[in-house]
Amino acid sequence: MEREHQIIQRVYEAKGDNRKADDLIRDYIPFIRSEASKCIGRVCTEQDDTYSIAMIAFHEAIQGYAKGRGAFLPYAALRIRSRIIDFQRKEARHQGDLSLHEESGEDGQSMLDTLADPRDHFEQTALRDATWQEIQELSAVMAEFGVSFSDVADHSPKQERTLEACGAAIRYAAENRALLEELLRTKKLPLAQLAAGSGAERKTLERHRKYVLAMLLIQTNGYEIIRGHLKRVLNRKGGMAG
Amino acid sequence: MKYLVMECHLSYAVVLDEEGRFLKAANRQYRVGQTVTEIIEMEAPPPAKNGKRWIYSLTALAACLMVMVTAVFQVAQAPFASVYMSINPEVRIDVNRRDVVVGLEGVNSDGQDLTQGYDFRKKDLDLVMDELVDRAIDMGYLYDGGQISLTLGADDQEWVVTHSETLSAHLSQHLSGKLSATILVNGQTAQSTQVVIPVEPGESDYGMSDYGQAPPVTRPSEEGEDSDYEDREEGDDRPYGDSGYQEDGQTDYGEPEDSGYDEDDFDSDYEKD
Numbered sequence: 282m283e284r285e286h287q288i289i290q291r292v293y294e295a296k297g298d299n300r301k302a303d304d305l306i307r308d309y310i311p312f313i314r315s316e317a318s319k320c321i322g323r324v325c326t327e328q329d330d331t332y333s334i335a336m337i338a339f340h341e342a343i344q345g346y347a348k349g350r351g352a353f354l355p356y357a358a359l360r361i362r363s364r365i366i367d368f369q370r371k372e373a374r375h376q377g378d379l380s381l382h383e384e385s386g387e388d389g390q391s392m393l394d395t396l397a398d399p400r401d402h403f404e405q406t407a408l409r410d411a412t413w414q415e416i417q418e419l420s421a422v423m424a425e426f427g428v429s430f431s432d433v434a435d436h437s438p439k440q441e442r443t444l445e446a447c448g449a450a451i452r453y454a455a456e457n458r459a460l461l462e463e464l465l466r467t468k469k470l471p472l473a474q475l476a477a478g479s480g481a482e483r484k485t486l487e488r489h490r491k492y493v494l495a496m497l498l499i500q501t502n503g504y505e506i507i508r509g510h511l512k513r514v515l516n517r518k519g520g521m522a523g
Numbered sequence: 524m525k526y527l528v529m530e531c532h533l534s535y536a537v538v539l540d541e542e543g544r545f546l547k548a549a550n551r552q553y554r555v556g557q558t559v560t561e562i563i564e565m566e567a568p569p570p571a572k573n574g575k576r577w578i579y580s581l582t583a584l585a586a587c588l589m590v591m592v593t594a595v596f597q598v599a600q601a602p603f604a605s606v607y608m609s610i611n612p613e614v615r616i617d618v619n620r621r622d623v624v625v626g627l628e629g630v631n632s633d634g635q636d637l638t639q640g641y642d643f644r645k646k647d648l649d650l651v652m653d654e655l656v657d658r659a660i661d662m663g664y665l666y667d668g669g670q671i672s673l674t675l676g677a678d679d680q681e682w683v684v685t686h687s688e689t690l691s692a693h694l695s696q697h698l699s700g701k702l703s704a705t706i707l708v709n710g711q712t713a714q715s716t717q718v719v720i721p722v723e724p725g726e727s728d729y730g731m732s733d734y735g736q737a738p739p740v741t742r743p744s745e746e747g748e749d750s751d752y753e754d755r756e757e758g759d760d761r762p763y764g765d766s767g768y769q770e771d772g773q774t775d776y777g778e779p780e781d782s783g784y785d786e787d788d789f790d791s792d793y794e795k796d
Contacts, residue, residue, distance in 0.1 A: 303533045330551060330563075336534040337549040337565055349576075368563065413556030416529055430530035430537040434545040448543060496543060507539070510527050510558075514543040 288353050295343050299431050313339050316358050320365040338364035412506045428491050436491040446481040453479040455500045528553045600625050604677035610665050612637040622648045653697045667702040674709045
């Protein structure tokens with residue numbers, strides 16, 4: 282009983298704190314792996330997709346748990362099982378497809394090994410390192426505003442219309458560099474100007490303030506790779522890349 | 524769709540898609556800066572039910588209670604019986620089951636005059652009648668030697684019967700010392716009631732009229748011995764043919780030609796064509 286109370290307390294603390302959520306998940310990795318193993322009928326390793334799915338299902342259980350709905354661990358176990366079953370059904374649809382990782386000959390080589398790889402691995406690694414560097418820099422700047430990528434993901438627009446409204450504001454800022462400079466200088470989001478210039482509703486921008494902030498920071502100097510990834514956003518409706 | 528991995532946690536990773544959405548997805552051994560093409564997105568937790576479901580139950584209970592109270596109130600306010608009081612002003616007084624007046628209406632113009640400005644609410648029938656009679660006296664409608672006619676109407680006959688006596692007595696008591704008035708009470712029930720009163724011939728004055736004395740009404744059973752009908756004993760199998768009618772078709776009324784009418788009598792002013 283006392284143990285259950287402790288878990289519930291930790292779950293509620295973890296709901297709004299990613300670090301505490303990670304700590305809780307780390308402590309319950311044996312439980313998570315055990316539930317995943319029961320589902321797939323064999324020992325689940327860290328390399329299995331089901332392991333990753335079980336981990337995220339446990340995280341979802343933390344976010345979705347309510348005290349009045351019973352004990353946490355049975356709820357988490359149910360959530361893990363449901364998620365893995367969903368994944369297995371999805372995978373079953375692709376059973377007829379050939380996997381590049383299947384062994385194709387007697388020498389134990391997979392199909393992937395026999396295919397010529399046109400990519401330059403050194404170039405790939407260099408690009409990934411550069412991207413990593415950009416993301417770290419962006420993360421550091423965002424930290425100055427008190428925002429993390431997890432916060433941004435929590436406030437990211439879900440509906441297409443909202444995404445478009447925010448996109449209009451971002452494009453307007455990309456075309457008016459003075460706004461971006463003002464943002465960096467004052468550390469304040471110029472919501473009124475963004476709303477007036479882009480035609481987006483101020484209330485919509487306020488509701489997704491952290492998202493808009495992250496996207497505007499990306500438009501400032503130094504994040505070419507990330508901006509390259511977001512070409513669809515910036516090129517939409519006559520917008521231009523910064 | 525390509526996703527750029529932005530942040531990695533133990534249980535999830537934050538990825539950025541090409542349309543600018545930041546998403547939380549299962550961390551399948553991702554590394555920051557990596558680009559992936561397929562993710563398992565984190566599902567939004569169902570909206571937390573905040574343990575205040577009892578509020579809904581309480582609201583439903585309160586609504587039920589209000590409906591019940593309203594129903595009881597409506598039953599209490601529903602007219603159960605009506606008293607038509609006619610002096611010259613005629614008014615209709617509606618009462619509920621507890622004889623509390625729930626409606627008052629002037630039936631004719633004097634009645635409307637009498638009830639104008641009078642507050643009957645939450646008053647008993649007796650009090651309302653007393654006060655209306657007093658107003659009628661003050662307004663000159665009821666005077667010494669006048670008449671008050673009460674007509675009671677209700678589905679419940681018992682109510683009519685009991686109130687016929689009590690209302691009359693109450694009004695008489697109320698008027699004593701003020702003036703003398705005749706109080707007539709008529710009862711009306713919604714169900715038509717047929718009262719059968721057996722009438723003995725000797726005791727009745729039926730037949731005594733300006734047209735002279737009617738012949739006495741006799742019952743067949745009492746004068747059986749003088750009847751033209753023969754007594755039939757048990758086991759008497761004789762046919763009923765002996766009733767006086769002859770088998771040959773002749774009757775005691777004589778031949779048809781002896782009826783007194785001659786064919787010549789049919790002569791009329793109208794001639795046959």
